[in-house]
Amino acid sequence: MLFDFHTHTFLSDGDLLPMELIRRAIHNGYTAIAIADHASASTMERVVREISKDCELVAQEWGFPAIPAVELTHVPPSSIAPLARRAKEFGAKIVVVHGETVVEPVPPGTNRAAVECKDVDILAHPGLVTPEEVKIAAERGIYLEITCRKGHSLTNGHVAKLAMDHGAWMVVNTDTHSPGDLLTEEFARIVALGAGIPESELETVLVQNPLRLLSKIGVSIGPAK
Numbered sequence: 001m002l003f004d005f006h007t008h009t010f011l012s013d014g015d016l017l018p019m020e021l022i023r024r025a026i027h028n029g030y031t032a033i034a035i036a037d038h039a040s041a042s043t044m045e046r047v048v049r050e051i052s053k054d055c056e057l058v059a060q061e062w063g064f065p066a067i068p069a070v071e072l073t074h075v076p077p078s079s080i081a082p083l084a085r086r087a088k089e090f091g092a093k094i095v096v097v098h099g100e101t102v103v104e105p106v107p108p109g110t111n112r113a114a115v116e117c118k119d120v121d122i123l124a125h126p127g128l129v130t131p132e133e134v135k136i137a138a139e140r141g142i143y144l145e146i147t148c149r150k151g152h153s154l155t156n157g158h159v160a161k162l163a164m165d166h167g168a169w170m171v172v173n174t175d176t177h178s179p180g181d182l183l184t185e186e187f188a189r190i191v192a193l194g195a196g197i198p199e200s201e202l203e204t205v206l207v208q209n210p211l212r213l214l215s216k217i218g219v220s221i222g223p224a225k
């Protein structure tokens with residue numbers, strides 16, 4: 001099984017139409033994909049509405065779980081909770097927050113605001129996330145991302161170590177912007193192992209955690225048509 005809850009289309013800064021991204025994910029053997037285009041107060045409603053149309057069509061015609069999501073990006077930390085709530089009202093099933101990666105000037109306080117928000121599902125590339133933030137994520141069941149994305153991935157080892165120390169749930173996401181970024185099962189394993197996640201934990205991180213997240217949002221996995 002192969003899951004990816006953080007991908008982009010040309011509705012933000014990715015290369016592909018949502019439909020082509022979904023089609024290529026199916027071709028790669030994905031079990032489910034979430035499309036989480038960058039958004040802020042300006043674009044969020046439009047982006048979620050447009051992604052949802054292709055996700056609905058794909059579910060109807062191919063029975064494939066493509067999930068409308070959003071990645072709240074560089075927004076003021078104080079706005080994360082209200083924007084995450086509105087994203088869900090607009091139809092986003094998953095809210096990802098663009099965390100404090102070490103390669104961008106993400107506003108300090110973003111990681112903290114994300115793990116404290118009940119409408120946030122995944123804190124993406126959280127950089128030098130603190131033990132306290134990881135503990136809150138663990139208590140609240142917010143997933144910490146191990147990322148395949150260059151630059152953001154510099155701190156994967158730090159994130160994985162703290163997550164394992166404090167019992168926080170992790171998922172591996174690609175942060176796909178181009179078709180070549182999409183995962184294979186083998187590459188997902190390599191990224192997880194490279195982050196220091198032991199072989200014995202791979203099934204949890206790559207399969208059980210994604211299935212728990214899907215179950216929380218009411219998505220069931222069936223055979224593709």
Ligand SMILES: [Zn+2]
Nearest residue numbers: 071098099124
């Ligand atoms: Zn991001």
Ligand SMILES: [Zn+2]
Nearest residue numbers: 006008071175
């Ligand atoms: Zn992203």
